[in-house]
Amino acid sequence: MKVRVHVQRRPGIADPEGSTTAQALRSLGFDGVQEVLIGRAIDVEVATDDAGSALDQVEAMCKQLLTNPVLEDFDLEVLA
Amino acid sequence: MRVAVAVFPGTNCEHDVAYALELQGAAPELVWHTSEDLSGFDGVVLPGGFAHGDYLRTGAIARFSPIMSEVSRLAQAGRPVLGICNGFQILCEARLLSGALMANRDTSFICRPIRVRVESTNSVLTAGASQGQVIQIPLNSYEGRFVAPGDDDLVVLRYCGPDGELDERFNPNGSTDSIAGTSNAAGNVVGLMPHPERAVEELLGSADGALLIGSFVTSLQPA
Numbered sequence: 001m002k003v004r005v006h007v008q009r010r011p012g013i014a015d016p017e018g019s020t021t022a023q024a025l026r027s028l029g030f031d032g033v034q035e036v037l038i039g040r041a042i043d044v045e046v047a048t049d050d051a052g053s054a055l056d057q058v059e060a061m062c063k064q065l066l067t068n069p070v071l072e073d074f075d076l077e078v079l080a
Numbered sequence: 081m082r083v084a085v086a087v088f089p090g091t092n093c094e095h096d097v098a099y100a101l102e103l104q105g106a107a108p109e110l111v112w113h114t115s116e117d118l119s120g121f122d123g124v125v126l127p128g129g130f131a132h133g134d135y136l137r138t139g140a141i142a143r144f145s146p147i148m149s150e151v152s153r154l155a156q157a158g159r160p161v162l163g164i165c166n167g168f169q170i171l172c173e174a175r176l177l178s179g180a181l182m183a184n185r186d187t188s189f190i191c192r193p194i195r196v197r198v199e200s201t202n203s204v205l206t207a208g209a210s211q212g213q214v215i216q217i218p219l220n221s222y223e224g225r226f227v228a229p230g231d232d233d234l235v236v237l238r239y240c241g242p243d244g245e246l247d248e249r250f251n252p253n254g255s256t257d258s259i260a261g262t263s264n265a266a267g268n269v270v271g272l273m274p275h276p277e278r279a280v281e282e283l284l285g286s287a288d289g290a291l292l293i294g295s296f297v298t299s300l301q302p303a
Contacts (some may be wrong), residue, residue, distance in 0.1 A: 013227060014254065016187045065144070068137055068173065070180040070229045 001046055001054040002079040005062060007072050008039035042066055043079065051078045081106045081300040084121040086151070086167075088113040088131035088142050093164065093277065097127040100277035103290065104297040111147065118150040122300040123160035123204075126151070126167025128220070128275060138181060138223050139169035148174055160204040160299050161269040165221055168261070168271030177262055177271050179228050185254025189222045193285060194252055194274060196260045197240040203267040205276075206236055208295030214244045215288040217279040219252055224273040226255035226262070237261035237272055268299075 009015050015037055022036040044061065046054045055076055058066075067074045083106050087094050098108040111118065113131075118124060131142035142148070148170075155161045155176050163171040171177045184190060198206050198213040209215070215237075237260040241250040251258040253273075261272030276289030 013182070014185065016183065016185055016254075020187060065140060066136070068140070068180050070172075070178075071137075071182060071227060 001048055001051060003044050003046065003054050003058040004077045004079050005042040005044065005058060005066055006039060006075045006077065007042065007067055008037060008074070010071060010073050013071055054078065081122045081297060082120060083108045083297075083300065084111045084118050084124040085109065086111055086113060086124060086126050086147050088129070088145060090131045090133055091127055091129035091166070093128035093275065096275075096277045097125050097164065100280045100289065100293045101125070101297060103280055104294045106297045106300065113142070113145040113147045116146045116150065118147070118154060121154070121159075123162070123296070124151055124154055125296075126161075126163040126170050127277075128165030128167060131166055131170060134166075134223070137173065138166060139171075139173035142166075142170045143174040152176065155264070155269045158266060158268050159301075160296055162205060162296055163271035164275055164277065165224075165273055168273055169223065171269065171271045176269050177264060179226055179256075179259075179262060181223050181273070182225050182227060183223050184221070184225050184252075190224065190252050191220045192218065193279075194219045194260075195240050195242065195250070196237040196272075196274060197244045197246070199235045199238050200263070200267075203236045203263040203270045204296050204299035205261065205263070205270040205272065205292050206295060207267075207299055209291055212244055214240060214242070215291065216286045217274045217276050217289045217292075219274040220278075221253070221273055224253040224255070226259045226273065228256040228259065234263045234265060234267075235259050235261075236263050236270055
């Protein structure tokens with residue numbers, strides 16, 4: 001089973017990469033751009049057919065290694 | 081005084097650190113990150129570099145290297161533990177210091193001499209300095225912006241101007257409250273982004289770093 005971890009900066013943590021990209025989009029004429037936040041996705045495949053178990057395992061991985069709670073929030077999505 | 085200088089795959093400042101420690105009369109020894117025994121060492125330094133390629137996040141993988149349980153043991157035993165640049169990032173990831181480091185405010189790599197002001201002398205790095213003293217040492221990092229989790233941080237050094245002024249102009253990387261270095265509550269675990277080991281002789285442009293490294297060496301007690 002494959003689980004996708006969506007990692008995003010916590011609110012209030014400045015994202016200079018995102019704000020620079022937002023500025024670039026505006027300069028290209030996308031005037032409606034209000035904010036761009038750049039995160040990352042991590043796909044983890046675990047040896048189980050049970051979605052609940054896969055989510056539990058990946059959540060534990062997020063807490064221990066994959067994300068830093070000072071900087072980041074995460075959401076999990078079962079892919080297959 | 082025996083000091084372990086931890087070497088991870090990707091560490092690149094270990095020789096400079098060892099040289100700076102030697103100048104201050106300590107006996108440094110390079111120790112590979114797979115070591116599980118630091119008994120007999122009076123303290124440990126985690127030097128700069130790109131441990132484990134900085135993959136995932138800076139320091140995230142290094143904190144699980146076997147040597148880190150010994151670093152934690154020494155920290156808990158009150159031995160001096162110093163993390164410089166990437167070493168600071170590792171100590172934060174290992175929760176031996178609070179906070180985290182991320183990409184600089186201006187998303188540019190910074191490599192130049194900067195000034196820091198001594199905010200506290202209650203640390204193994206600054207015990208030999210005076211409160212408010214301005215020190216010039218090089219900064220050399222892309223992910224040097226310190227983010228404090230709250231207001232419980234123990235600030236040891238802040239980026240400042242020539243006369244110790246605190247101002248965003250003198251905050252090179254956008255760190256919270258211009259923080260350049262922090263410690264744990266006991267003051268025996270210290271991390272900082274700039275490199276004192278690269279400013280230990282006038283030939284290097286500044287010898288201010290020798291004061292900090294000397295302070296660390298003085299604080300070592302026989303194990």
